[in-house]
Amino acid sequence: MADVKISAEIRKEFGKGASRRLRRENKVPGVVYGHGGEPVHVALPGYDLMMALKTSNVLITLDIEGRQELVIPKAVQREAIRGFLIHVDLLVVKRGEKVTVEIPVHAEGDLAPGPNLLEHVLNTLPVEAEATHIPESVTVSIEGLAAGDSILAKDIPLPNGTSLAVDGDTVVLNVLTAQVEASAEGGAEGEGEAAGE
Structure with a gap:
């Protein structure tokens, strides 16, 4: 770092x-x-x-x-x-001392096909790390996840020497079903037709 x-x-x-x-x-x-x-x-x-x-x-x-x-x-x-x-x-x-900090959580990969929406319940993850070796961030794969799936704090890989400073069962990322608004789509089509006249 x-x-x-x-x-x-x-x-x-x-x-x-x-x-x-x-x-x-x-x-x-x-x-x-x-x-x-x-x-x-x-x-x-x-x-x-x-x-x-x-x-x-x-x-x-x-x-x-x-x-x-x-x-x-x-x-x-x-x-x-x-x-x-x-x-x-x-x-x-002090060098060698453990400190509790919050580090950003980055998601990588693609959700499963369909109306899936990723919710960041936590944008940062509380961890304990050696003061001179605090990780800048953590990255977790969301590849293939679908609505109803969650990633818990204990599922996130941490660098050596870094441990969780939050309950392992804390939800960090959640996959929700995206709300598709039919009326909004219909309105957009109607505007396009009106513009074409």
């Missing part, structure tokens, strides 16, 4: 006004916590952080004014409309 280096400054000012000033300078307020230490309030470079967060559960080597900390993003707040970073919580981790 990706290991990214980012430099951070310790924040001395707090409150909405201070946070707005930081964002105008293209910096993101954040807090670094974990391992029993006092939380450290930091300002992070907006562009570097945005690029790092494109990778799920990215491992970041954070340089806080000369002190190195290994961290993973634990909570990311974004502006609702434009998606700008507003605040980030970073959890301090």
Whole structure:
């Protein structure tokens, strides 16, 4: 998995006004916590952080004014409309330590022929993994599945050293019968005929 280096400054000012000033300078307020230490309030470079967060559960080597900390993003707040970073919580981790994270679930393959529809009950799967070996995602085959079939958490193959942090019988993917609306199809045909006149 990706290991990214980012430099951070310790924040001395707090409150909405201070946070707005930081964002105008293209910096993101954040807090670094974990391992029993006092939380450290930091300002992070907006562009570097945005690029790092494109990778799920990215491992970041954070340089806080000369002190190195290994961290993973634990909570990311974004502006609702434009998606700008507003605040980030970073959890301090140690090499060899197990952490609980959520990783994206990707489906591959084709469902059985017919009106079948894939439902993602969970878009991410809670797992426990070594902090420096967190998988970026898991992939599961849906080849040939039909309405009524489900994929449970325990059915998803996990990399070595990674274990489920959720009940194995939790439904992750479900195949439903797609609702075919005859009236909508009839309406579309009618419009086509009217256009051809």
